Amino acid sequence: MEESRVAPSAPATPDLPGPFAVGVYARRLQGWMRERARVRLIGEVTGVGRSKVQAYFELRDSEGAVPCAIWLNDLEKAGLDGSSLRDGAEVVISGGLDYYPGGGQASPNFCFRATHVRLAGEGDLIARLEALRKQMRAEGLFELQKQLHRPLLPKAIGVVTAERGAARRDLLAALERRGWGGSLIWGFAPVQDRHAAPAIGRALQDLAARPEVEAIVVTRGGGSLADLWAFCDETLCRTVAMLRVPVISAVGHERDSTLIDDVVAVACSTPTHAAEAAVPLDCLAAREGLERCALALRRAGEGAIGTRSRHLGALARGPARALQRQRSILNQKIREIRAAAERGLVERAASQRRVGTLVLERARRRAAGADMEKRREALHRAAVALRAHEPERTLERGYALVEGEEGEPLASAAEAGAAERISLRFSDGRVRARPERGGEA
Amino acid sequence: MEESERDQSAAAKPDSYEVAVERLEEIIDRLDSGQAGLRETLDLCKEGKELVTYCAAELDEVGEGLKELRLDDLAAKLDTASEVG
Numbered sequence: 001m002e003e004s005r006v007a008p009s010a011p012a013t014p015d016l017p018g019p020f021a022v023g024v025y026a027r028r029l030q031g032w033m034r035e036r037a038r039v040r041l042i043g044e045v046t047g048v049g050r051s052k053v054q055a056y057f058e059l060r061d062s063e064g065a066v067p068c069a070i071w072l073n074d075l076e077k078a079g080l081d082g083s084s085l086r087d088g089a090e091v092v093i094s095g096g097l098d099y100y101p102g103g104g105q106a107s108p109n110f111c112f113r114a115t116h117v118r119l120a121g122e123g124d125l126i127a128r129l130e131a132l133r134k135q136m137r138a139e140g141l142f143e144l145q146k147q148l149h150r151p152l153l154p155k156a157i158g159v160v161t162a163e164r165g166a167a168r169r170d171l172l173a174a175l176e177r178r179g180w181g182g183s184l185i186w187g188f189a190p191v192q193d194r195h196a197a198p199a200i201g202r203a204l205q206d207l208a209a210r211p212e213v214e215a216i217v218v219t220r221g222g223g224s225l226a227d228l229w230a231f232c233d234e235t236l237c238r239t240v241a242m243l244r245v246p247v248i249s250a251v252g253h254e255r256d257s258t259l260i261d262d263v264v265a266v267a268c269s270t271p272t273h274a275a276e277a278a279v280p281l282d283c284l285a286a287r288e289g290l291e292r293c294a295l296a297l298r299r300a301g302e303g304a305i306g307t308r309s310r311h312l313g314a315l316a317r318g319p320a321r322a323l324q325r326q327r328s329i330l331n332q333k334i335r336e337i338r339a340a341a342e343r344g345l346v347e348r349a350a351s352q353r354r355v356g357t358l359v360l361e362r363a364r365r366r367a368a369g370a371d372m373e374k375r376r377e378a379l380h381r382a383a384v385a386l387r388a389h390e391p392e393r394t395l396e397r398g399y400a401l402v403e404g405e406e407g408e409p410l411a412s413a414a415e416a417g418a419a420e421r422i423s424l425r426f427s428d429g430r431v432r433a434r435p436e437r438g439g440e441a
Numbered sequence: 442m443e444e445s446e447r448d449q450s451a452a453a454k455p456d457s458y459e460v461a462v463e464r465l466e467e468i469i470d471r472l473d474s475g476q477a478g479l480r481e482t483l484d485l486c487k488e489g490k491e492l493v494t495y496c497a498a499e500l501d502e503v504g505e506g507l508k509e510l511r512l513d514d515l516a517a518k519l520d521t522a523s524e525v526g
Binding site: 151152153155158172175176179180181182183184185186187188203206207210281283286287290293294296297298300301304305308 | 477505509
């Protein structure tokens with residue numbers, strides 16, 4: 001349209017070859033196209049139509065499409081019945097460019113003339129998948145989801161899966177085992193046909209748009225790569241890569257590897273594992289762990305106070321204990337001193353006794369020597385002197401002693417004259433006498 | 442200064458369950474090390490108890506039984522609400 005508006009205002013006709021008759025040009029164009037290289041193409045069949053002699057369809061993928069045609073004879077030779085060439089089928093076609101130049105009444109038509117067609121095999125899909133994988137990895141699309149934060153305990157998760165699939169049941173059972181009872185929002189979608197990828201993409205976008213959704217699981221059961229091909233859809237995988245919510249995939253069995261597994265935050269082998277990845281926390285175990293934490297904290301708090309109070313108590317008792325210890329030491333010393341003193345006194349007394357005995361012994365020995373002789377002589381002399389003064393000695397010299405009746409000495413004439421009787425004591429005996437009265441007087 | 446910082450950190454609500462659990466593990470490790478003084482121990486115990494309470498509340502939120510919702514129904518409600526509005 002743009003060009004048609006521009007054309008009239010274009011300057012003079014360019015200096016090009018021609019003009020040629022268009023029919024001639026069309027024929028030559030047909031020849032040129034048919035000389036192009038013959039190749040094989042792989043893609044999804046859409047818009048299948050048939051005429052009496054040939055079948056028409058478009059072969060397309062997310063990047064583009066080519067109009068194709070195959071003679072029904074060639075289709076039969078390829079061993080495909082009418083139902084095999086259907087919308088959504090992944091096929092590999094062999095052929096080359098063709099151009100129908102039309103005619104006076106017929107319209108021209110360009111197509112890829114397929115001379116052979118077969119359903120795409122695992123190898124074809126894998127090769128295509130690898131090419132997509134390489135391209136998306138190079139664009140860094142595999143890393144975006146993996147950089148998203150995945151909450152340990154989401155309150156709400158979204159799940160995209162088939163409404164009647166075993167995956168749904170497995171997922172619920174796994175969440176129940178973890179003791180998780182949050183909100184689960186189902187985004188049901190077909191998981192195996194040409195409408196699957198767009199529907200899955202829409203469900204993922206709708207779930208991610210809900211603010212409460214913190215993680216999304218996309219899952220389906222096992223199947224061939226062709227069955228799982230929706231999860232290799234480039235548009236779907238690019239959509240997933242750009243989501244703000246982490247997506248966890250569990251598509252097919254462990255050995256299956258789809259493109260969405262490369263793009264998502266976490267790829268799991270089963271719906272059970274996907275549930276565990278979506279809710280990383282085992283709520284039942286977490287409750288037990290919390291109880292242990294609470295107990296540990298209580299013990300730490302009580303222990304800190306108890307230990308320190310005991311320590312303080314011990315410190316407070318310290319001085320009293322030290323005093324008691326010193327007192328005990330003192331008492332012990334006192335006992336030792338007393339014992340030592342007593343031992344000393346006894347020893348000293350014994351020693352003194354030994355010294356006294358020794359001294360006395362020496363004195364006795366001294367006394368028993370020359371001194372004793374002198375003393376004997378003195379004693380003898382004293383005895384002689386004493387004997388010289390005895391009355392018997394005087395009587396022996398002829399004197400008499402006058403005594404009274406009782407034997408008392410009468411030392412004067414008056415006493416003797418007054419006595420009734422007197423006794424005259426001589427050295428050889430007594431003579432009784434009676435003084436005469438008035439004689440001398 | 443340190444006192445007020447400690448009080449604030451103890452009083453602040455954790456951003457998420459994992460943040461709370463991570464801090465709780467730090468606290469338990471510190472207490473287990475036996476290197477914390479009395480004041481620090483009591484502060485850590487107080488903070489730890491608040492974290493335990495927070496985590497228990499978070500677990501309670503997902504402990505009342507799984508609620509299943511359909512995206513189609515939620516979208517339909519949203520449409521109805523917008524039409525009424």
